[in-house]
Amino acid sequence: MSRPEWSWRRRTGAALLPGEEWEAPTVLVHRDGAGEVRGLVTYTVDGKWSDRVPDATLTVTDLVATTAQARRALWAHLLSVDWVRRIEVPDAAPDDPLPLLLRDPRAVRPLPHPADCLWLRLLDLPAALTARAYPPGLRLALRVADPAGHVDGVWLLRTGADGSAEVTPDGGPADLALDAAALAALHLGGEQASRLVAAGLATELTPGAARRADTLFRTTAEPWCPDHF
16 A cells, blocks of 8 residues: 555645644654665654653654564654653554553553544455455355445355465355445455354355355454555
């Protein structure tokens, strides 16, 4: 995912909205042993004091890492900034390992209203489903209902030994029935077919289909987008 030019101009203070104030953030990158950038963090500190005691809040505007080592190193820096009593991360990844890095994991409190920064509408089912990896050697036929007609029909998903997938229209019986919205949630790995069935948003047409779909679509990381749209 990339950011357009106007977004970078907003984030660097080159273009501001009327009445908007700009405070230049601290920016750090993490490089691996070969010098490749593996992580980025930008933040500001308000410098607040209360009754002659430091009471500053550090606000993270970007924290992105491509390796676990880079993410740990960036958090280690943030947690070491002097005179800071609170760290706020408005757009944190839902499964960020931060609580596990602290002696007191309960010190981490989710924001009351996390931002909804990710939404998906499937338009080309073969292109979408073959763009991601799966466990090998599985087969699932999906009956998808789409009022707009983009992905309506029965689709056969078969995975190869290398984790790749083949998706083709199929005229045979289906294993799992669901609509396009439910399938989009499964596609990102943030939802389980068994939960969709329990909620009445999907129907098992063959025994064990939901569990098979859970295995197929599970991901090691929860879906997350750090940018608003």
